[in-house]
Amino acid sequence: MRMERQGKMLDLVYDTPAPKVFSGAKHDWEVVVGMEIHAQITSNSKLFSGASARFGAEPNASVAFGDAAMPGILPVLNEYCIEQAVRTGLGLNARINLYSSFDRKNYFYPDLPSGYQISQLYHPLVGEGEVLVELGEGLARHVRIERIHVEQDAGKSIHDMDPHMSFVDLNRTGVALMEIVSKPDMRSPEEAAAYVGKLRLIMRYLGTCDGNMQHGSLRADVNVSVCRPGDYEKFRESGDFSHLGTRCEIKNMNSLRFIQHAVDYEARRQIALLESGETFGQETRLYDPDKGETRSMRSKEDAQDYRYFPDPDLLPLEIEQAWVDEIRAALPELPDAKKARFMADLGLSDYDAAVLTAEVESAAYFESVAEGRDGKAAANWVINELFGRLNKDDRRITESPVSPAQLGAIIDLIASGDISGKIAKDLFEIVYTDGGDPAEIVESRGMKQVTDLGALEAAVDKVIAENPEQVEKARANPKLAGWFVGQVMKATQGKANPKAVNDLVAEKLGAQG
Template structure:
C-alpha cells in the first residue's frame, strides 16, 4: 500500500469582522449505477435516447404495476461498498419517500432510509505527495432517479422526459469530515476514480451520471473539536444544502460563496435558515430553492410491494474476490516496481484507461524499462494526444507499438532524437517500430570504426575549436553536436561523447 501520512483535516478559515470562522462540509454523492436496465424495470438506461422512449409501465406509475429488483444493481452497490472498505448489510429494505413533482409519476421515490444496503466505510483522499486524509462514509443506499423537467423549449409550457425515471442511483453519504472546498472536490474526484476502476459508475458528470449535494455550514474555531467529542451537531452551525452539483470547479466555487454568505448573515446578527439552495455558475452565487425538508415531511414508510432484501455472505465474498486492483494499490505497485515518483504514478493511475494502457506497455515485453515507458506515456504520448484533443482510448499508438519504441531505445538501436521521429511516424502512419527503423535506415550508428572516423574528421577540420575545448572542456559538446549532424543524428551520442573526450585528451 501507499506510504501515507494521515493528517487531521486542516480547516479552511475565513476571517470575518468579528473573528475567524471555519468550514464544515458533508456530501451526498449520487452515482448512477452502471447497468443496462433500471432498478425496478427492464427499461433501458441508454443516455441520449428520444424523450420518453426508455420508459416501462412501472416507471410511468401505471396502476397495478409492481417493481422487480434488478440483481445487477444490487451487485454493483455491494461492489462499490467493498471498494470503499464499507460494511455490507446482508439484510436491507426499501422505503417510499413521498412527494409530488411532475417528473415523479409514481408520486413517491423508492429509496432506503432506515436499512441501507451498505454501512460505514471510508475514502482516503490525498491532499499532496504522501499526505492524506480519511473521509468517513456513513452509508450507501440504492434509490430510483426521477425524470427531468424541461422549461426552456416553450416560454409558456414545461415538458417532462421520463427516460431517467427509475434509473438506479447509489447515494453515498459522507460524515461532515471535509473542511475546505479543495478537499471536497478531491473527495468527489477520488470517489469517481474508485467507481470507474470498479466499473460501477462511469463518472460522467456532464450527463448527470455523477452529481453531488453539498452541505455547508460555518462554525467558530474549536467548535468542530467539541462536535467530535460530543457528536452534538449543534456545534457545527446550521447547514444549507446546495443541490445537483456536477462540476468539481463549481463545487469549490459554490462552497466558497455559500460560506461567505452564511458568515455575513451571522455577523449581521441574523440566523442561517436550513434550506436547499441552487448554484448559479453564471452569477457565481447560490440562491434559495426551498426550505430543507426533514424525514417526516416525506412520510417515509416501508415499500409494501418489496420484501426486505436478503443477500448471502458467500455471494458478497464472490464479488469481493472479483474486485480489480484499485487506484491506491496500483499507484503503490507502479512506484515499487518501476521506481516511479509519486507524481508520475499519480498521473498514470488518475484514469482507469490510462492505467490499463501503461500496464499493457510494461507487461508487453520481458524486462521492459518501466520508468522509461512512463516517461514516454506521460511526456510524448499525452502531449501529442492533448495537441489533437484526443484521450487515451483514441490513441493511434498502441501499447505494443510504444513498448516497441522503448525497447529499441533500451537496446541502443535508436537514440532519443530518432525515437521522437519514429514516434511521430507511428502516430501518423502506424506500423511496427522495428520494421520502420530497418526499412528507413534509422538505426543508430554504433560501429566504433565509423564513429571514430567521423570524430577525427570534425577535429581535423576545426583546429581553433580544438584549442578552445582543451582550455575549456565544456566546449567539447560542440564536437559531439557536429558529429551528430554529420551522421544525420544516427550516431550513438554516448559513444561519440566518449570518443571526443579521448581524442581531445580531456
C-alpha cells in the same frame, strides 16, 4: 508521506492537511463540508423494471408500465443493481448489511408519476466505510462514509423548449442510483472537489458507475457550514455535528470545478452574514456558474415532510455473506493499491504513479507498455510524450493513435541501441501521424543509429581537425566538449550513438591535451 510494508502489502501513509482558514472582517473561520452523491449504477436495465437504462434515447422511449406508475404493476428488483451497490461498498471499505429494506419517500412532482420514490431510509444496503482523498504529494484526508443506499431516480422536467409549456421525459424514471452519504469531514473547497473525483475514480475502476457528470450519471448535493477554528474537532469527537453552524445544501452539482467554486462562495457568504449579526436557517440552494454564486431555492425540508414508510410491495432484502465474499474476491485492483504497487515495484515517483492511475484506461495502457520493460522509461514516454501529444490534440487515452504495443516497440528500440532518444521522438511522431510498425519504419527510412565505432571515430576526427580553435577552448574548459558532440550528431543527422560519441570526444581531446 511514507511507505510501510505490512507483510507483502505496501501501504502509503499520508499526513493530514490543516483545514483551510477563511479570514473574515472580525474573525478567522473554517469550513465544514459533507456530501450526498447520487451515482447511477451501471446496468442495462432499471432498478425495478426491464426498461433500458441507456442514456440518450428519444424522450419517453425507455419507459415501462411500472415506470409510468400504471395501476397494478408491481416492482421487480434487479439483482445486478444490488450486486453493483455491494461491489461499490466493498470498494469503499464499507460494511455490507446482510439485511436491508426499501421505503417510499413521498412527494409530488410532475416527473415522479407514482408520487413517491422507492429508497432506503431505515435499513440501507451499505453501512459505514472510508475513502482516502489525496490532496497533493504526501497529504491526504480520510473521509468517512456514513451509508450507501439504493434508490430509483426521478424523471426530467424540461422547461426551455417552449416559453409557454413544460415537458416531462420519464426515461430516467426508475434508473438505479446509489446515494453515497459522507460524514462532514471535508475541510476546504479543494477537498470537496477531490473527494468527488476520488469516488468517481474508484467507481470507474469497479465498473459500477461511468462517472459521466455531464450526462447526470454522477451528481452531488453539497452541505456547507462554517465554524470557528477548533470547534469542529470538539464535535467530531462526540459525533454530534448538530450544533456546528447552520448548514446549507447546494443541490445537483455536476462539475468538480463548480463544486470547488460553490463551496468557496457559500462559505464566504455565510461568514459575511454571521459577522454582520444576521441569522439564517437551513435551506437548499443552487449554484449559478455564470454568476459564480449560490442562490436560495427553498427552505430545507425535514425527513418527516416526505412521510417515509416501508414499501408494501417489496419484501426485505436478505443476502448471504458467501455471496458478498464472492464479490469481494472478484474486485479489481483499486487506484490506491495500484499506485502503491507502481511506486514499490516499478520505482515510480508519487507524482508519476498518481498521474498514471488517475483514469482506469490510462493505468491499463501504461501497464501494457511497462510489461517486461523498465517502468520509469515507460512512465516517461507515456506521461511526457503520449499524454502531452494527446492533450495538444484534445484526445483521450482511448483515442490514442499509438497503441501500447507500438509505444513499447519504440522503447525497445532505444533499449537495444538501435535508435537514440532524439530519433525515438521523431519515430514517435511518425507512428502517431501515419501508424505502422516502429521497427519496420526505422529500417525503411534509414533511421537506425550509427554504432560502428570506426565510422564514428572518423566523424569525430574530422570535426576536431576542422576546428582547432574550438579544440583549444575545450582543452581549457572541458565543459565545451559538448560542442563537438553536437557537431558529430549534426553531421550524422542525429543517427550517431550519443554515448559512443561522448566517449570518443573525451578520449580524443584528452589525448591531444
